[in-house]
Amino acid sequence: MKEKISAVVMPAPGRPLEMRRFEAPKAKPGGAVLETIASEVCGTDVHLHHGRLSGVPFPIIPGHVNCGRVVETGGPVADAEGRPILPGAVVTFFDVFGTCGLCWHCLVAKSATRCPRRKVYGITTSADEGLLGGWSESIEILPGVQMLPLPQGIEPEDFMGGGCGLPTGFHAVERAGVALGDTVVVQGSGPVGLNAAIFAQLSGALAVYVVGAPRARLDAARTLGAADTLDISAVVDPTERVGWVRDRTGGRGADVVIEASGNPAALPEGLEMLRDAGRYVVVGQYTDAGDVLINPHRHINRRHATILGCWGYEFTHLYRALQLMARHNGRFRWRELITREYSLADAGRALEDMEKLSVVKAVLRPR
C-alpha cells in the first residue's frame, strides 16, 4: 500500500475543491481499509457544495456511495450473513453508521433513519476524522460499518450505475407499497427517479410513467421499461401534464405517484395526478428548495390521499436492492446509466456536469 493517499477535499461551501495528501489508514479492530475502485458524484454533492445542507463538518471528503477492494481488515470481519470478508474482496458498504440502537428513535419508534447519532460517509464526517469519503484513493471502514461483497456477476460499474439512487429508489417503492397491477407515475428522471421506475416494475406495477427531463434521461427511462414518458421542457403547462396522466389512467389518476424531482412545485402537480385513495411518496426533497401552495381539501382530504415522506435508506434496502440487481442486471443494465467517468483531479468538473444535468450518472475513478 502507498504511504500517502490522495483525496479530494471540499473545504467549505462555495470554495474550490482541493487535492490533499493523507496518511495511509490502518484498519482498526473490526474495521478494514479499501482501495477505492469507484465513487459516486451525486446531487447531494452538488447541494453540499452549495451549502444547502446543515450540520456538515467541513472540510469533508465527499463520496458516500462507493466500491473498493479490501486491502486489510482489523482481524476477522464478516458480512451480514456471517460470511468472512477477506483481503481482495470487492465490496461496497452501507454509508450510514453510528446509529445508536439505544435511543427513543431506534428502539421505540423504530425509525432508525432519524437516529440523532447517525453519521454518513462523505456527508457528515469530517476530513479531520480520517478517510471517510470515497473521493480518495483509500477509504477507511470503521468498526461496525457494514460491508457488502458485490454478488456474483456484478462488477463495480454495475453497482455504481445504480449508486445512491439504487437504495433510495428501492426505499421509495417499498414505502409506496407498490402492489401487483398498480399504475405508477414517477416525477423526476434523475438516478432516484430511474431506480424508482425500475423497482416499481419489479414490484409488479402494470405500467410506470416517467415525467421529467432532459430527453436523454427520458430515453433511459423508456429503455428501462417505462410505458411512456413526458418531457416537462416540452409540455410546460402542469394542467396539461396532469391531463396526460389522467388520459393514461382511465381518467382516475395513478395508484401511486413517486416524487423524485427536487422541485417543490412537483407536489401539488403530482397530487393532481393521483387517484382517490392513492399513495404519494415524497423522496426528492432532500434539501430545502422552498415552500409550495397546496390545497388541503382537494389534494389531501377529499382525495383520501396517503402522502409518505421517505428519508434516507436502511441497510435492508441496500442489501435487497443489490441482490435484485444481481438477478435483473441483464434486463436493466444499470451500468449504462453512467454517462462519464472522471479522475480525482476532475472532481470539480464532475460536480459541474451534475449540476447542469448533462450527465445521468457521474462516477469518480480515484486510481
Place this chain on the structure above:
Amino acid sequence: MKEKISAVVMPAPGRPLEMRRFEAPKAKPGGAVLETIASEVCGTDVHLHHGRLSGVPFPIIPGHVNCGRVVETGGPVADAEGRPILPGAVVTFFDVFGTCGLCWHCLVAKSATRCPRRKVYGITTSADEGLLGGWSESIEILPGVQMLPLPQGIEPEDFMGGGCGLPTGFHAVERAGVALGDTVVVQGSGPVGLNAAIFAQLSGALAVYVVGAPRARLDAARTLGAADTLDISAVVDPTERVGWVRDRTGGRGADVVIEASGNPAALPEGLEMLRDAGRYVVVGQYTDAGDVLINPHRHINRRHATILGCWGYEFTHLYRALQLMARHNGRFRWRELITREYSLADAGRALEDMEKLSVVKAVLRPR
C-alpha cells in the same frame, strides 16, 4: 300516521330555510318509514347553506345523521347481523347509500367512500326525491339503506351527542393507526375533534392533547379525558403552539396529529407538531377553505411523515362506534355535548348558532 308531514327545506345556498308540507311516505319493499326523533345540525349544514359544496341538488331537506322510530317496514327487513327490525324500534341509519359495488372504486381500489354513485341523506338527495333528510317529521328509509337499532342503554340523546362526529372521529383514529402508548394531538375542538380525542384514548393513546377554541369546547375536551388543552384564541402565535406540543413530547413532537379544524393553516402548524416518522390525518378540510404554504422538505420528506386524508366514513365505522358508545357511555357521556335543542321552526337559528360556534352540538327535535 299523519297524512301530511312538515319538513324544513333549504331551497338554495344563501336563501332562507322554508317549512314545507309533504305527502306522508310509504315504505317501499325492503325499506321503511321513520318518525323522526332527532336530527343533527352540523358544520356541513352551514357549509351547504353557504354553497361551499358542489353537486348539491337543491332544494334539499338537510339532516344526514338522525334517530327515529320505525313506523312501518316494506316487508321483513333486518340489520347487518340479520336480526329483524320491527315497527317501534328506535334506530339510526347509515346516511350513505347507493354505493354500487360494481365499479372500479368499489371493486378494485376498495375505496367505497369514493364510489361515484354514492349518495348521502340530507346532502346529495333532493327534496323532490322524497323525505330523505332528517329535518322532517318523517324520514323515508330506501331499500338497501342500513338501519342500526340503538343498542341497549343508548338513548337518542346519547347517539345525537356523538352525531356525525362519532363515525368521522372514529374513522380518523382508525386511519391514523393510533397504537398503544401513542401521544396524540387533535387540532380542532368541534364534534369531530372531540370524538377523535375519545377514540384516540380508546385506542390506547398515552395522552391526547387538544388544540382549539373556544373555551367551552376545551373544557369539554378535558372532561372527556384530554391530558391538556391549548386555547388558540389565547395563544395566537403558531410557533408558541408548536413549542407547547414539543414541551409535552420530550421535544420530539407527537406520534399522531389529527387535523379536525377546517382551517388550512392548521396543516403546516400540525406538521411541525409531529415527530419524525409520525402520522398526520387530515379530516377537517371537508370544504375548500383555500390553499396553504407548506415546505415539502421540512414538513414531509425529512420528517419521513405519513399524511393521511380521511374522507367520509363507512358503515363499519358507524357500527363499531355505536357499539363502543354503548360500552363507554358512562365514561364519556356523549349526550352532554348537546348544547341546545331546537324545534323544526327554529332550524334557521340552529344554523346561526353552529356558525358562531356558540354551541358544541345542536340537535333538531322535529316532533
Place this chain on the structure above:
Amino acid sequence: MKEKISAVVMPAPGRPLEMRRFEAPKAKPGGAVLETIASEVCGTDVHLHHGRLSGVPFPIIPGHVNCGRVVETGGPVADAEGRPILPGAVVTFFDVFGTCGLCWHCLVAKSATRCPRRKVYGITTSADEGLLGGWSESIEILPGVQMLPLPQGIEPEDFMGGGCGLPTGFHAVERAGVALGDTVVVQGSGPVGLNAAIFAQLSGALAVYVVGAPRARLDAARTLGAADTLDISAVVDPTERVGWVRDRTGGRGADVVIEASGNPAALPEGLEMLRDAGRYVVVGQYTDAGDVLINPHRHINRRHATILGCWGYEFTHLYRALQLMARHNGRFRWRELITREYSLADAGRALEDMEKLSVVKAVLRPR
C-alpha cells in the same frame, strides 16, 4: 342462436356425467348470454365429483372459470371501468356473485369471500336455475355478474391457461405480502402453485423454488422462471426436502412459503422450510383432506411465524391478474400450461385426466 343448448350435468357425486339439452337462455335486464368458447376442468371439479364439498345443489353444470362471446345483453351493460360491453365481445366473468353487501361479513369485517349469500357459477348453482356453468354451449350471465372483456392481445387460450389458478395464485401472493427481494417456496406444482410462482416473481421475489410433482409440472415451473425445483416423488424424506430449502436460503429458511398442494402433510413440512418471522400461506386445502400434527411451540410461537389462510378470490384479484397477464404474456406464455382440450362429450375423460394429474391444465371446448 340455437334453440336448444347442450350442457354436461353432474347429477350427483359418484354418478356419471350426463349430456342434457336445455332451452336457450334469454338475457335478463342487466344480464347477458354468452356462447361458450372454453371452460376449465379443475381440481375442484374432481372434488365435486367425489362429493368432497358440502352444500352443492346437485344436479349442477360444472365449469366455474370460462371464456365466451357475448351473444346478447339485457339492455346496456358495462364493465367495471364503465365501458360498454357489446355483443361480439370476448369476455370472461367473475364466477362469484350474489355477495350481499349488507351483512356483517361484507360491511363490518370486510371479508367478502365469507359472505353467506355468495354463490359461485359451476359450484353452488343448480342446473335447475339455468345455464350457470361453463360445461355448456351457452352461459347465462345474471344481472350483477361482472364481465371482463379480454384485454388487447389476450386470446381465450391464454386466459384459460391461467384458469382459476390465475386469480387464486394472485390472491395467495397478495396475502403473503411477497416483497422485493423475498425468497419464496411454493409447495405444489399444479395450476395454483404455478401461478403463485409467477406472481411471486412479478412481486419482486429474488428467487422462487417449487416443490412438487410430477416431473412435467416441475419442468413447467422452471420454464416459468423458478430458480430450482424439487421432485417430491424422487426425494421422499421430508427432512431432506427441508434441508434442500435451507441449503438455498443461507440455512435460515424462506421468507415466504405458499402451500398449494392440497396435502395436509405439507403444512408441518412447509413450516420447517420457513425462516423465523416468515409468512406462510395456506391456499391448497380447499377441501378437507384430513388432520395433521403440528408443533405449536416450534412451528408457530418460537418461529414468530405468520400463517395466513387464503379462501377464494375477489374481483380485484381476477381483474388485476388479467391485466398483468396482458403485460407479461410474452414472458410467461400461460397458454402452454394447457395440456389437452376436450369436447363436451369427453368431459368425463377430462375429469379422469385431472384426477391422475396426467395434465397440467385441461380445457373444455363446448362448441
Place this chain on the structure above:
Amino acid sequence: MKEKISAVVMPAPGRPLEMRRFEAPKAKPGGAVLETIASEVCGTDVHLHHGRLSGVPFPIIPGHVNCGRVVETGGPVADAEGRPILPGAVVTFFDVFGTCGLCWHCLVAKSATRCPRRKVYGITTSADEGLLGGWSESIEILPGVQMLPLPQGIEPEDFMGGGCGLPTGFHAVERAGVALGDTVVVQGSGPVGLNAAIFAQLSGALAVYVVGAPRARLDAARTLGAADTLDISAVVDPTERVGWVRDRTGGRGADVVIEASGNPAALPEGLEMLRDAGRYVVVGQYTDAGDVLINPHRHINRRHATILGCWGYEFTHLYRALQLMARHNGRFRWRELITREYSLADAGRALEDMEKLSVVKAVLRPR
C-alpha cells in the same frame, strides 16, 4: 455496599437451588450496579428448573424481570430519552441484551427477537459471568443494557405485579392488531393472559372473554374488566367451550383469539372460537409441550385465518407498557396480581407455588 452478595443459583435442571456468595460487582463504563428491590418468579423459571429450555448455561442466577435501586454507574448513563440515570434511581431494565444490530435478522428481516447473539438476564447468562439475574441481592447492569426508571406514581410492587407478562401481553395484543370494537378471547388466565386482557381493552376491544382456570385467576380477570370468563375445570368439553364463545359473538366467533395457555390443545380449540378472517395469536407455547392435531382446511384455509406466533418482546413493548401502566394503574391495580412475596431463602418454595398455580404472581424480595 456490602462486600459479599448473596444470590440463589439454579445449578442444573432438577437440582435443588443453592444460596451462594459472590463478590460485590463494580459498574463497568456505561454500566451500573443495582440493589435488588424485587425479582419475579415466573413460569419460565419453572420450565428452566425442569430443563425444558435448550441452550441454558447452567449454573444460572434466575430472575429476568426485576426492579432495583441504582447504587453506582460507570460514568454517565442515560435512559432511552436521554435523561441521566443517577444513583438512587429506582429502575427496571430490559432483560434482553446483546442483540447485535449487524446480522441478517437484525438488519434485513428486522426481527430482532430472533437475533442469534441475543442474551437474556436470568435465562441465557451463566452465574459464572456475574450477577446477571434478579434472585440476588445485587444485579450488574452491563454496558448497553437499557434501564428504565419507574415513572412517577409507579412503585416496584406495581411493576412486579405486571412482571414479564406485562410486555409479553402487550406484544401479543400489538401482534394481534386488536382494533376498535373487536371482540377478543384470551385462552389462559396466567400473568400473560391477564395482561393480554388488559391491553386488549386498552386497544379498544368491545369485549374481552377469558377462558382459563383456576377460579382465583378468573376472578382476577373479571376484576380487570373481562366481560365474562369460562372455567375450563368446570366446562371440560371443548365443543361446549367453543359454543360458549359463539353464543357471545353472534354465532360468528371472536375477531381475535389470543392463546396464552401453554397447552397445545388450546390451538385447535381456539381456532374454532375464531371468526372467519379473524386473527389468532400464539404466545403461550414458550416451551415445547408437544404436538397437536389441526385441520388445515377447516382451521386455516376455509377460515381465511391469520395465525401469528409471538416470540419474546422488544424494548418498545416494555417501554410503552410501563408508560401505560403509569396512566392506568388506578384502573387495573397491577400490584394486586401479586399473591405472595418470598425471601431469597424461600425461592424454592416460590417455584413450587408457581408450578402448582397456587399463586397468580410470585415475587422475590432479596433484601
